């Protein structure tokens with residue numbers, strides 16, 4: 001298409017919050033859009049840019065004000081977020097300007113919903129802005145209710161659960177932790193609520209979930225915004241296989257010990273291994289670490305456990321040596337590769353939204369051990385809405401004990417309910433694949449989005465500026 005006398009195709013700049021659980025789905029979105037004919041550029045901080053290695057997507061640095069070591073360099077969340085807003089706005093604007101006289105000027109910024117200032121930058125440049133939510137539709141809907149004043153903080157649901165059409169009744173236990181103890185996480189809570197501060201100005205609201213997964217809830221959310229569900233954002237090889245060589249996200253803040261994991265998994269029986277990971281952010285208490293360690297050791301199952309370098313000191317002394325025969329402990333792995341391996345029979349997960357979508361998309365039954373944030377709500381869905389696993393019960397100090405862990409492992413691996421859980425897990429895998437495959441609900445939404453960016457169409461009667 002010709003525009004302003006130049007060869008023109010839509011060009012999106014994709015801006016994630018610079019942590020693993022946000023870079024993964026946004027980078028995946030960039031790859032998906034590039035595979036459909038858009039030019040895509042990932043804009044990420046100086047500190048994280050060196051961790052990205054991906055084909056068909058441009059990668060450009062912006063600054064969060066802490067170019068040496070990112071968040072770790074800031075005094076606290078408050079300082080970090082403020083600096084990111086100021087320096088990020090300026091450097092994102094410079095990046096958009098850099099392409100202005102090129103053959104492919106930027107016509108849309110897809111920004112992490114944590115960074116709503118990016119929409120202001122897009123609008124200053126007269127281009128589209130699309131907010132990308134990395135949580136479930138249910139969690140977005142809960143925070144939106146707070147923003148709109150329908151729910152007050154701290155959330156108290158001791159007597160009546162929160163009823164959201166399409167979701168199981170949500171009790172106090174199932175609510176995101178930021179809402180139960182708002183004073184404990186002021187900066188994060190403000191950031192979560194800020195996602196909605198200028199959302200009505202956003203041209204699209206993209207959600208990393210899919211219609212079949214959160215059907216009714218998703219409908220409710222799209223009544224509030226021009227919402228589009230485009231997930232699951234997982235490398236194509238594990239779902240539709242339409243993007244060539246797309247086997248990993250393409251960003252890793254830690255070095256995955258892939259060969260070691262694959263070699264070890266090859267020696268294991270089909271569906272015999274318990275894979276354990278608490279994602280990139282959770283820090284367990286020493287007690288919780290011990291309970292998991294002794295729970296795994298005492299169970300009859302073999303296990304692969306990701307214990308990040310920063311958590312190693314909490315492992316009971318001699319644990320790795322005393323479990324050499326049945327377990328492997330690594331500091332980081334390629335989680336998708338592990339989940340896709342036929343030896344893995346169960347995923348003990350903190351229920352971060354990416355891990356939840358990954359387990360579901362690969363059809364792996366789960367034991368949820370949620371610790372904070374939206375993990376608690378996701379675990380509820382794993383157990384009650386989708387029936388693809390169980391949620392482990394915590395004791396009064398918030399720890400999951402060794403016996404409870406073993407009980408959950410037995411339920412999922414071999415108990416009465418395990419057959420049903422496995423059946424549900426395979427069905428959800430098929431639905432996830434369908435959603436992102438040609439003509440699926442998410443695929444159609446992505447095509448629609450791409451169509452607008454390539455053709456500059458109207459969105460539901462609104463003529464959008466700048467394109």
Ligand code: UDP
Pocket residue numbers: 020021022024277278279280281282306331332333334335336351352353354355356358
């Ligand atoms: N992950 C990984 N290797 C690991 C553990 C996690 O690649 O050893 C990836 C995982 O595939 C997921 C992301 O890290 O995409 C974690 O995101 P999630 O939302 O599950 O949790 P968070 O880290 O944000 O708490």
